Amino acid sequence: MSALVRLEVEDGIGTVRLDRPPMNALNGEIQRGLIAACREAAERRDVSAVIVWGGEKVFAAGADIKEMETMSYTDMVDHSVLLQDFTRALAGLPKPTVAAITGYALGGGCEVALACDFRIAADDARLGQPEILLGIIPGAGGTQRLARLVGPSRAKDLVFSGRFVKAQEALEIGLVDEVVPAAEVYAAARARMSRYVGGPAYALRAAKEAIDRGLGVDLESGLEIERTLFAGLFATKDRATGMRSFVEQGPGKATFEGA
Secondary structure (H helix, E strand, O other): OOOOEEEEEEOOEEEEEEOOOOOOOEOHHHHHHHHHHHHHHHHOOOOOEEEEEOOOOOOEOOEOHHHHHOOOHHHHHHHHHHHHHHHHHHHOOOOOEEEEEOOEEEOHHHHHHHOOOEEEEEOOOEEEOHHHHHOOOOOOOHHHHHHHHHOHHHHHHHHHHOOOEEHHHHHHHOOOOEEEOHHHHHHHHHHHHHOOOOOOHHHHHHHHHHHHHHOOOOHHHHHHHHHHHHHHHHHOHHHHHHHHHHHHHOOOOOOOOOO
């Protein structure tokens, strides 16, 4: 894992910490570090949920433009694979994820946030996809995930204009799920992720997969994905535990093993 990205684990919650001051510009090293951190978080049984956190000042203010400025077309053909892979790794992490956004989440930083299941923003945060101002478009999933999250018309407004969105507007259009004072962002993210610690890990994984894969297909195909995943959970210990506990004690009292 890169020195610019580290995974810290405490009480069942993994924090993927971006640490490239002053703005956490997402160069190739930090992108590869994110992939490695996501793989480790996915494999570790002591990690039930994941927070992506850029620190108290800034989430990530975008890709490293200095790194990209001198790239040729053939250079970018190769690099664009990494651009998509690092957000794919985060989106595909089979555990609940939340972006804890302070300061700026712009360009690639916004795309990292979009790849999470939830987004919590500081009340003074700014989000956006300003790539159009550089004569390009989002390349790490922004055109696709943003449109699926806020709808095509709003996504086109943000991508076409490159404007920055304040936290309150981001909440109103569904770009973020919660807005809190800047000093409380990380604590709010931990509170949200703590709901899943000790939960039925394979059921959570199946729920995430069913929703995410279902969004990309027609309804009948989505229902078949759901049916298959639902049936598969009957092979888990947690399903037996949950149902037995419900019958004997009522809902919400089961103690799951994550197996």
